[in-house]
Amino acid sequence: MQFWYSLYRIILLLFQQQQLTSPIKRILLFLGGWFIVSSSFGQQINDNQCNSLPPGTLSGEFGLVNEVGCAPLQVGISNKQIVSVKNRYIFDYKGGSPDTYKTTTDSSFTYTKSGLYVVMKLSESSTGQLQRACKVVTVQNPTPPEFRVLICSNGTAALSITNHAITEYEEYVIEWGDGNVTIINKFNLFAQYRYQDNSSKTITVQGRHRVSNCVKKSSKTISLESNSKPATISKLEILDATTGELTISNPNLLELEVYRQEGAGVFKTLGTIVKNADEKVRVLVDTNKIFCYKIKPRDSCAATLESNVVCSSFIRITRESDANVVSIQPYLHPSEVKTMTVKRNDTVWWNPTVTQWFRPDNEGQCGKETCYRLEINTQDALIISNRICAEPPPSLCNPLGHLFVPDVFTPNGDGVNDLFEVKGEVDGDPQILIYDRWGSVIFHNSINVRNWNGAINGSPAPPGAYLYRINVTDKVGRTFVKRGTVSLLR
16 A cells, blocks of 8 residues: 555646646546555455455445545435445445445445545346445544744744644645745645844645545744753763763754764764653763763754763772772763762762762671762763672671780870780781871881880870871781770870
8 A cells, every 4th residue: 555655646746837827737636546445455355345346246336425524424325326226335445245244325434543444335227136346535633733943043934734644634834923824745744934124924835635625724923032942961870880861852843963082082863862851872882981962953943052061981990908988980071060979779879079080988888889970960960870789898798806905005104004905816927007187197016116105206195196008917817907095185
């Protein structure tokens, strides 16, 4: 059947190019349409018994009032046979034996939906001989056309039909609201028109079915001074090591193309086309590279309506014996960043600043992975990094056995608890570092001085809390780092 419709389109196009008078053109179009419809039904109906008459059955005849028209369409039967009795009708014959259908003696019927329908007449001659005849009814869709208008910077209006798949009008008559008219057909559902002034215009589009002259129209008022909104990328989410997903808003229903930039390179098209108002598009990513994305209209009229730019950002984990060090990739355009959040197991854990790119995590649940993800809120979009998981640090789940580190010591010379002394089952002497509140090292043990006596450069350190770091190797060769705080009392 597709072949016949294609042939009909060609006939329409040829007739439109010829300088024929309107009555002649309508007759030719009607005959061409009738030929196509009649031929197509011979193909699309299974077991079509309109043309293959059973033995002893004569070919009947009848006429139809309103063979072609808009839904709802009422058709009437006009009997052209001189002798025809016991007339019965099937108004939606779809193939097979007529005996399986419920017939009616009513000579009129109303079709409420568009489509092609077969009317079958069953009758008898005066001698009781069976007669059969069929005709095709074309019911066309009267749905008003829908259209969108994009206003370009030079006062040009770009109009496109958006619901042709439903209406299927053969042509559309566009009244631009200033006395000028453009006619487009179903092979080109787009038109441009340049206005001479900036006053508001009411555009009317009328859809027409040529054969039936079925027409419907719709209108909208536009302002030539208003600027159309560009497309927006509202979200970039990294799904895995090679896949990202863009969430795109396309308010003008333009045909958009996705572009990608690698590092500081130029934007290049990915060949991906976006047409819907809201759409999600998968893109290739690489967690070792920074990619940026934007959307550009394919229509030169709207070339300036580029979207915002979003760039990928990633998170990494460096495993140490006492902590998982979480580091983030700085965003390529830091001035656009509003907030940054690292979530640990989907709960907010860290809010990095523009100068803070890593943080150690020495917590966790033994036997269970901890997962991290970075979220960046920019002025226009949400960037979600890759999700990365790691086991807790080894020191957390494999603690150093029998290691004693005091919480407090009193270097007052009474011979009791005068030294910060680390004891345990270790291989060799542990390395001890003591820090003041500003992070400066104030004590470092050595072969000659193994423990801290509470002095800084030979002078008594003031009472208070001091940070320590102990590097130690146990008797089975495992190396650990232990951090903590010791209180100095006098």
